[in-house]
Amino acid sequence: MPELPEVEITRRGIAAPLTGRCVRAVIARVPRLRYPLPDDLSAQLVGQPLRDILRRGKYLLLAFDKGHLLLHLGMSGSLRVLQAGCAPVAPQKHDHFDLVFEGATLRLRDPRRFGAVLWLPASTTANGLNLDAHPLLASLGIEPLSAEFTSAWLYAATRKRAVAIKPLLMDSHLIVGVGNIYASESLFRAGIDPRTPACRISLRRYVRLVEAIRATLETAIAAGGSSLRDFTHADGNPGYFQQQYFVYGRVGEACRICKQPIRTLRQAQRATFYCGRCQRR
């Protein structure tokens, strides 16, 4: 499920009720997700107050004095907060991991188990601040909502890339957080055919693409922000939202701009959706 907007919405949704609370217990029900779960999490976390929750790409980083707990939601992961005051909620089949705080529990559900829970001790994160020292974070690309993400940067970064622009947008070593849905949506907004080789796109068109990526992500965050309260509902779904997509999942339906049917194709084994009239090479 989660691309950058969903992860950011999750971050905000769980930070509000959990920041400042102390960890009481760690409950791991399944020994491995994408990687084996660390076996000493209780020793590291119990008694520690949660200082902050950061996001880098699609990774969430729960900051404690002794290090960071890294969470990734993979394809199917979600987090929610169970308030201690409410009736206890029995863990379901795919509820693999609980972080029990004083007064509330953070619960990770992930049916496909492509997600991750890792412990990054402060000692290996170079004075506790430089998270980029961890191999999973070290090779991550630019944050698309940062000031550094500009058309000039993207143009320069793509001069020698013959690959089609759509799979390139999804390459987290170049840009983080843009997944299969928002890559298609951004290219539609920018009027660019998803098959266009990245090196053949002009600076002018990259100006439009960078604006489109920002608008797409920010619109999605804004749409999800209205459902933040769901993160603390006892049995609600954790704040993901129905959004009006321009092209994603709309094969055969009329383009919202020109009424031509939306088309689909496969790129890098992923479905791409686009409008053949509104988007050009």
Place this chain on the structure above:
DNA sequence: CCGACAACCTGTGAGC
């Protein structure tokens, strides 16, 4: 370095 592909895992919906 670049690009293409398989792999990880479970659930769901379509078609027979």
Place this chain on the structure above:
DNA sequence: TGCTCACAGGTTGTCG
């Protein structure tokens, strides 16, 4: 109803 298949919002590792 039950089977099989294709596909699902991510990332890594391997190969040429």
